[in-house]
Amino acid sequence: MTAGKNGADTPENDDPFAYLYRQEGGEGGTAGSAGEGAPTRQPGVPRTSYNNVRAVGERQYGAPQQQAPQPGYGQQPGYGQQPGYGQQNAHYAAPETLPGGDRTRPAPGQGHGDRQPPRRRNGLLIAAVAVVAVVCVGIGVAMVTNNKDDTNKDAKGTPGPTAAESVKESETPSPSAKPTPGELPKLDAGSMRLDGGASSGKDVPGARSASGSYIAGMNTPGASATWTLNLEKAGQYKLWVGYGVPGKDANLTIGVNGKAESRPISLKNFAGASEGAWDKGWTRSWSLVQLNKGTNNIRLSCESGNQCDVNIDQVWLAVP
Numbered sequence: 001m002t003a004g005k006n007g008a009d010t011p012e013n014d015d016p017f018a019y020l021y022r023q024e025g026g027e028g029g030t031a032g033s034a035g036e037g038a039p040t041r042q043p044g045v046p047r048t049s050y051n052n053v054r055a056v057g058e059r060q061y062g063a064p065q066q067q068a069p070q071p072g073y074g075q076q077p078g079y080g081q082q083p084g085y086g087q088q089n090a091h092y093a094a095p096e097t098l099p100g101g102d103r104t105r106p107a108p109g110q111g112h113g114d115r116q117p118p119r120r121r122n123g124l125l126i127a128a129v130a131v132v133a134v135v136c137v138g139i140g141v142a143m144v145t146n147n148k149d150d151t152n153k154d155a156k157g158t159p160g161p162t163a164a165e166s167v168k169e170s171e172t173p174s175p176s177a178k179p180t181p182g183e184l185p186k187l188d189a190g191s192m193r194l195d196g197g198a199s200s201g202k203d204v205p206g207a208r209s210a211s212g213s214y215i216a217g218m219n220t221p222g223a224s225a226t227w228t229l230n231l232e233k234a235g236q237y238k239l240w241v242g243y244g245v246p247g248k249d250a251n252l253t254i255g256v257n258g259k260a261e262s263r264p265i266s267l268k269n270f271a272g273a274s275e276g277a278w279d280k281g282w283t284r285s286w287s288l289v290q291l292n293k294g295t296n297n298i299r300l301s302c303e304s305g306n307q308c309d310v311n312i313d314q315v316w317l318a319v320p
Helices: 118-156
Strands: 186-188 193-195 199-201 214-216 224-231 235-244 250-256 265-267 282-291 294-301 311-318
Touching: 224 311, 235 265, 250 282, 265 282, 282 311, 294 311
Parallel strands: none
Antiparallel strands: 186 311, 193 224, 199 214, 214 311, 224 294, 235 282, 235 311, 250 265, 250 294
16 A cells, blocks of 8 residues: 555545655645645545644644734734734733722832932932031131130230129128238228329228228329238239229229239229219229239339229239
8 A cells, every 4th residue: 555545535444654644735745745646625625534744733623724924023913913022912901000900009109119209309408408508607607706706805915804793792802901811912002002193082982991092193194003912822813903983994004023014904984984973983893913922012003005094992812
């Protein structure tokens, strides 16, 4: 028996092994096909053999064999076709877009991964930098102002007392001319040595000396009052001066042990007396002096450039 058709094409006469080498094709077959003269299958005509070979994936039952066209690169597949790998199905809809869809996905603006928009973050950063800049500028201005104040104080010398310090009662001396052991010296001004036209007076009421007397006549160039005192310890002390002015500021030159201080003692109208009111102008002021252990001489004088219209009623020392 040869491969092909011998007699009627019935299942019982068919070569049971013909499916291994038979190929269904055009009429009569080809030279390279198994089963020359094999009839061509016609649509709608029942086949007589079920052993014909088909390529894998080619056989479809109940419909003619057709090859579906494949979409080209960049083209969308037609209706009913499956898109290739990496292509998007035009009819696909995300579950969350359908009614009653995925409700587990967090809405925009929620969740831990959300961040503020870039413009808002930039605005907050600029505002923070501006606040820091303003604070730095304020600190710089304060430092410059303090430095200027310190420079002015250094240029003028040791600062004088404030109005509150000028009337500090705890440092007011007693009328005693001789201090007790360990007490700093105090003296009524009437006991000081007077030179150059300075004199003692009692005409203006309100002097705090024991006798109510004071040193007058200081408003004369060269007038002076000298205090001689003894100290147990050398160091820097506050020299307090009780005085009265006629409603205007005054100052005197300080001489310590024969050497004039570079800065005069300020005798301002701390009492706030009106001009000419000598009896209302009694107050006190101080200046720092460096003294030696033992005997010291402190001289208050009216020199060129001083404003010497002042009366003096007491002098004393205090610890700075």
